[in-house]
Amino acid sequence: MKTNRQPDDQRGQMYTLEGFAAAAIVLFALLFAMQSVVVAPGTGGAIDQTAQAQNQQELQDALVVAAHAEEGNGSLSELVRHWAELGYVDEEDFAEYFVLGGILEDHFSGSGVGDRYGVEFVYLNESENSNEIETETAPVMGSYTTDPSAVTASYTVTLHENQNMTEIDRTNGRIVDSGESIKGNEIPDGAPDTDHIYNVVEVRVTAW
Known part of the structure; x- marks a missing residue:
C-alpha cells in the first residue's frame, strides 16, 4: 500500500515559510525602531540640533509672553524691579507670582530635555571712562x-x-508698586546722562 506524504511536506514548507516571514517582520521592526531613536541633549550622545532649536524658541517665546504680561501679573519689568527691591527672588515666589517663572516651571522643570535652567540680569554700570560701557551680570x-x-x-x-x-x-496674589523709587537700589543708574531712562536690563535665560 502506498502512502502519499506530499500534503504533509507542503504543509511543513508552509509553516517554515511563515516562520521566516514572521522573523523578517520582527527584524525590520527592530531596525526601524533603532533608526527612529533620537538622542536627547545631555544624554551623552550627539546633540540634537532640532531639540536645541525648539528649546531656544520656547525660551524666547516665554520671555516675550512675560514681557507683555499685564501690570500686576508679574511681567519682566516687575520681576526686574522686584529683584532690585530685595536683591534676590525667592524660588517659590518666582514660579508662583511671575509669568516667566511659571512658564519655566511648567515647561522646563523635570521635562527631561531642557529640564534645568538659570536666569540672570545683565545691566549697565556707571563707568569712569565715558568711552566704555561696563556691564554687570547678576x-x-x-x-x-x-x-x-x-x-x-x-x-x-x-x-x-x-x-x-x-x-x-500675597493677599490678592498680585505684584504691586512698593512705593520706593527705583533710584538707589541693587541696579545702579546706568544712564546718568540720559533723560527719563534709568537703566537697560537684559533678562537672560539658559536651559539645558
Whole structure:
C-alpha cells in the first residue's frame, strides 16, 4: 500500500515559510525602531540640533509672553524691579507670582530635555571712562552650566526714572508698586546722562 506524504511536506514548507516571514517582520521592526531613536541633549550622545532649536524658541517665546504680561501679573519689568527691591527672588515666589517663572516651571522643570535652567540680569554700570560701557551680570534664579547642549534666549527691559520698585501682594496674589523709587537700589543708574531712562536690563535665560 502506498502512502502519499506530499500534503504533509507542503504543509511543513508552509509553516517554515511563515516562520521566516514572521522573523523578517520582527527584524525590520527592530531596525526601524533603532533608526527612529533620537538622542536627547545631555544624554551623552550627539546633540540634537532640532531639540536645541525648539528649546531656544520656547525660551524666547516665554520671555516675550512675560514681557507683555499685564501690570500686576508679574511681567519682566516687575520681576526686574522686584529683584532690585530685595536683591534676590525667592524660588517659590518666582514660579508662583511671575509669568516667566511659571512658564519655566511648567515647561522646563523635570521635562527631561531642557529640564534645568538659570536666569540672570545683565545691566549697565556707571563707568569712569565715558568711552566704555561696563556691564554687570547678576544671577537671579536656578543654576548654570557649560553643557554644550545648553541654549540661551534674552529680552531687554528698559527701566525709567519715574518707575518704582515692586513687591508681592500675597493677599490678592498680585505684584504691586512698593512705593520706593527705583533710584538707589541693587541696579545702579546706568544712564546718568540720559533723560527719563534709568537703566537697560537684559533678562537672560539658559536651559539645558
